[in-house]
Amino acid sequence: LRVLTSRAKPKLPYPPGPKGLPFIGNAFDIDPQGPQPTYAQWSKTYGDIVYTRTFGQDIVIVNSEKTARILADGRSEIYSDRYRSPIYKDFGTYRMTFVLEYGKEWKTHRRLFHLSLRHDVVDQYNDLHLNHARQLSENILRDSSNFFEHLDLYAGAIIIELLYGRRVEGKDDPVFAMASGLAEVLSREVTADRIGLLKVMPFLQYLPPWFPGAGFKRKVSMCRKMAAEMVDLPFAVAKDEMERGVLPHCMISDMLKHGRVDESSAKAAISGVYLAGTETTSSVLKTVVLVMILYPDVQDKVHAELDTLIGRGAIPTLADRPRLPYLQAVLYEVMRWNPPVPLGLPHVTTTSDIYEGYYIPKGTMVLFNYWEMKARGYDDPDRFDPTRHLTPDGQLIPEARQNNSIFYGFGKRVCPGRFFADHSIWAATAVMMSTLKFGRAKDLSGKYIEVEPVFPNGLISCPAPFPCSVTSRLVG
């Protein structure tokens, strides 16, 4: 028995971390508003890597880019698995890429994404981004009080066109309505605590739907049905169009043309992209608008750069991107100031590991704490300041792009849509800023409404709705 035990855990300490209660661990130490403040405190006390154990689950929080690169990039065979939860099967999301375990099916998805999303092919979507960006500007100008909805439509419509080659004209489009409906239900029902709850109390999944407190089982079957429809219907339409030779270029056409792909894998790979790509993109764009209202001097500089280098009234294209360093610096600062996925998606270790003399068990959940990383190496990190990414003569500092890349994750699980996302965020911002001016809204008595930046707790950090006024820059 002693031999077995010593094989199971070498005589090495776990990484440093807070002392916890038996079994419950540190669950009650976490701020109910979100774990970031607690993790930030732990990072100050314990350093780059922090260990905690909650309800029997080993958790490691990585607070520095350096450690993240050593573990996730350098030891990717160990650090690329995901947390398994029965809830994914219940909700019909278990074949979506971001929950797949590190294995054959996940590798197939990544190979399929590579066909359409790698950095040397994403330029083919430039017109797609720009066409939708122009529509976005028009929508916001026409109906500024619903600008959040228009940003959601922009992010969703480009992903639907990317996946199915289908042009979405408005929020009533049936595929957009289906995809955004599913995303809404899932974000409401598949919460982190439910995922954790079922892990520690797996018997919950066997309760009948009428059982008191198990009401969510009813929603489960509705959601599973919605997920199945979302996987099958738009794919079948695209496949039919492909056979008739009328399918525009898109991810499905890339996959079907590739040939050596079974249809079930292609469908599964496609099925998670909408969820992964829309809320992330729209939350960045909502933060852009928020920043323009909070920091009018930044907005003035963006406008001045566009007017000087592109010309007032002209709409920039992605070819203009290198000529607009200030705009780029604003976008890098938006991602740093409010990392869109502040704790990333948890990775899980496939075997035990030893890092700097500390023992990290197999099955440990590893969280990359972007919230902490965004602060390191920057003065007054809470201040929004695009000049951090610029040289004194206004050019981007050489490491700016690399610094920004951390917000898309590390290692083999790095976001496969990052090049596409980067273009769509740039296109939407460049077109919005060349055509629109954002400002504080006024209340009924004509007084300006002050806007406080509020980011409700969640997997994706998105500003809470705020009022704003919009005027056209193309008239007057």
Ligand code: HEM
């Ligand atoms: C600003 C926009 C976006 C941000 C900040 C973002 C960020 C991330 C992050 C942090 C992860 C987890 C990485 C990790 O586990 O280490 C991820 C995963 C993923 N992202 Fe994105 N993402 C964005 C947009 C997109 C877009 C537009 C797409 C698709 C076109 C996409 C597709 C995915 C997929 C499929 C995964 C799962 C990867 C896997 O588990 O192997 N993302 N993203």
